[in-house]
Amino acid sequence: MASLQNNEHHSLKHGLTSRQVSMISIAGIIGAGLFIGSSNAIATAGPAILISYGIAGLLVLLVMRMLGEMAIxxxxxGSFSTYAGKAIGPWAGFTIGWLYWWFWVLIIPVEAIAGADILHAWIPSVPSWLFAFLIMITLSCTNLISVKNFGEFEYWFALVKVIAILAFIVVCALGVSGYWPLAEVSGVGQLLGNGGFMPNGFGAVLGGVLVTIFSFFGAEIVTIAADETSNPKEKIRKATNLVVYRIAIFYIFSIFFIVSLVAWNDPRLLQVGSFQRALEILNVPGAKMMVDIVVLVAVTSCMNSGLYTASRMLYSLGARGEAHPITRHISSNGVPTVAVILSTLAGFVGCFVNYAFPGKVFSFLLSTTGAIALLVYLVIAVSQLRMRAILEKEGEVLSFKMWLFPWLTWFVIALISVVLGYMLISPTYRYETLMTAVVAGAMLLIGVSRRKSQISLYKPLPVVQPKNR
Structure with missing residues (x-):
């Protein structure tokens, strides 16, 4: 306890530079799901997956605008967890904060395992589990040293992803226009071939939204990271304004070229992934190796961001008295070391469970994250709706506002509610939705009961008036 008390005066430092925050905001919107999950999305909805990405992108754009208003x-x-606690109630901040932490500590081992599988394929003599643990140890050490280390790693990870996607778009554009010398392909015939633009109906497009929405999850990281940089309001404003361009360039453009070149029912699409299959059709040499390198960088970046985000959320929960006080311990370098260590240990447990009980316990745990992204977005929308009323009542002038308030906010709330309702009645997504509801319900009960016990514990004793003598 002495060590904890000696460090109570420390606080999170402004260790992130402007260029790092800019790249972190880009990295947050380019998740590993774009490279790994897009093939499943295309196979689900066909070329109409472009509509799915458009709907999901619009939802994320509006949510980020609302979050930007509150964050600026x-x-x-603590970002949206803190705002939920203020606008809705402490129970909401507690529940959504712990759900968000739960999501990322389960995603951390997923990304580590995906990266380890790639490395194991390159070096079969080293077991996959050893690669996974080495990746986790390396990134946890960089997060423990200083936030600047995290920012520098994420800067280069993001730069590789950006360059790779831009190069991919250029190559595919040359292929579609008929100027790519290595293959005799041209045009966008695959958009309308093989059953048309929407071969599986509009229901499949809605299903595609559920697949694609999780690819965008992570865009909110910039509102968490901005607290550790100078002039955070300006960084958040800039990142929020540029979300629409990043969604259009990195997602819509790349997916458009993929579905233009690759048949949605191509059997190799699910075997090798959408990006590799498009490059194979264009006869790009070394397509598999290039895609594997980019995917390795993407999953490592996602894990790096996940560890950072989980630790900051856990620190914020501790700072608000909603986690053990030890989680708010900060080193002299401004790093919440205990929160980083605990989040890393949770990731290690996930890795161990995956390798010790393959296909059983870890898959069950991962199913509990199925609807967390949508719950987070829903809470952000409700928080902004109520926070705006609170701020306006206090007479505060907002420099950054949500568009067409409150109508677009209500639109987002209604849209997310419809999607969650569809997940609940859909046989494909019902189990994951119910599992998320169980975890959310458990955390809500813990938060409410904990709040009641605190109120009971600190309830003032009644004042006893002295009797007249």
Missing amino acids: ANPDS
């Missing part, structure tokens, strides 16, 4: 008014490492 009050930058905080």
